[in-house]
Amino acid sequence: MPKVKTFQHVFDKDTVYNLNKLESDGYIGSLIGPVGSGKESYVFLSTDYKGRKVAVKIHRHNIQSFNKIPVYLRLRGSKTGGFLKKIDDWSRFEYNFLEKAFNIGVNAPEPYRLFGNIIVMQFIGEDLVPARLAIKDTDFDVDSWYTKLVGFIVKMGKRGFIHGDLSPYNILNFNGEPYLIDFSQSLKLTSLTKEFLIRDIHNINNWFSRLGEKNIISEEKMVKSILVE
Ligand SMILES: Nc1ncnc2c1ncn2[C@@H]1O[C@H](COP(=O)(O)OP(=O)(O)OP(=O)(O)O)[C@@H](O)[C@H]1O
Ligand SMILES: [Mg+2]
Missing domain, CATH: 3.30.200.20 (Phosphorylase Kinase; domain 1)
Structure with missing residues (x-):
């Protein structure tokens, strides 16, 4: 070594x-x-x-x-x-x-x-092998991942921050579970950075539409559920 x-x-x-x-x-x-x-x-x-x-x-x-x-x-x-x-x-x-x-x-x-x-x-990995990126390893339950990823976006949003670069290039598939990595573009959620929240939602929604997810939650609805309360 x-x-x-x-x-x-x-x-x-x-x-x-x-x-x-x-x-x-x-x-x-x-x-x-x-x-x-x-x-x-x-x-x-x-x-x-x-x-x-x-x-x-x-x-x-x-x-x-x-x-x-x-x-x-x-x-x-x-x-x-x-x-x-x-x-x-x-x-x-x-x-x-x-x-x-x-x-x-x-x-x-x-x-x-x-x-x-x-x-x-x-x-995040097994033995010496890192978990694969979700872009390369699509062996996961689409419905369950969508629900979990939306849950993560909303949870972070309600705590006042966003990942900022959410895509299958920054999500690892570890034993069938999604792990978010690369918080290098994260930001506090403010009126100035709301566009980055919308971009994250947009990326996830587009990706899951392509994967055949039927129950896509609209950007407006997700943003509302984060900002209201
Ligand atoms: N905690 C971790 N466990 C296993 N592998 C990881 C971990 N963090 C990162 N990696 C691997 O390293 C790669 C690069 O990591 P990351 O996305 O954080 O950096 P980056 O792509 O260089 O950042 P940027 O998007 O700013 O260029 C990831 O795609 C992933 O394969
Ligand atoms: Mg990255």
């Missing part, structure tokens, strides 16, 4: 420092993977000092075109700081929203630790 040190030539020195800190504090061990990578992050599998399997999401410090960050940080009320601070703020917002969702009973990885640009959370 490659030790964190091996990554000195892959990651910038701040990321290596953060990885070493998490390793010496026991939150992560050797990194395996990446088990996932996106435009803005790598996700590795590791094991913590308790022997729990953990997912380690590292937001890249070296990305050139992180255009949406300033817009989101402004919507979130955080404006200051250079590029590295912005990435750290970005990671902190993601971590906080993941924690909120997990704490109210939304199926999501349990958050364990945030340090700089790195999020350590529950690994």
Whole structure:
């Protein structure tokens, strides 16, 4: 298994420092993977000092075109700081929203630790194999998933926040259950961000219409049930 040190030539020195800190504090061990990578992050599998399997999401410090960050940080009320601070703020917002969702009973990885640009959370998968994205693994009960996902949207909305990037690319199928991941675009629900709630509902409704769901709840009805009360 490659030790964190091996990554000195892959990651910038701040990321290596953060990885070493998490390793010496026991939150992560050797990194395996990446088990996932996106435009803005790598996700590795590791094991913590308790022997729990953990997912380690590292937001890249070296990305050139992180255009949406300033817009989101402004919507979130955080404006200051250079590029590295912005990435750290970005990671902190993601971590906080993941924690909120997990704490109210939304199926999501349990958050364990945030340090700089790195999020350590529950690994959703079996043995060393991560659960597959819902876009690739459609072996699930359509009615039950629709009910659960609408339930998650409404629950988060009533608590005043939205996932912000809900799609089958950010939902894992873990033993037939939906798990929401990637809260990097989550926002507080306000009049300024209501359009992002509507976008989430729209994405889920379109996806489930294609899957043949008969009881689609209209955007208006869902928004009303969140905003009324
Ligand atoms: N907790 C987890 N357990 C297992 N696999 C995970 C976990 N979190 C993320 N992954 C895997 O890593 C991939 C990338 O994660 P995520 O969607 O959070 O980041 P991203 O796509 O880089 O973010 P962005 O959408 O901002 O580019 C996911 O598609 C998934 O396959
Ligand atoms: Mg993603």
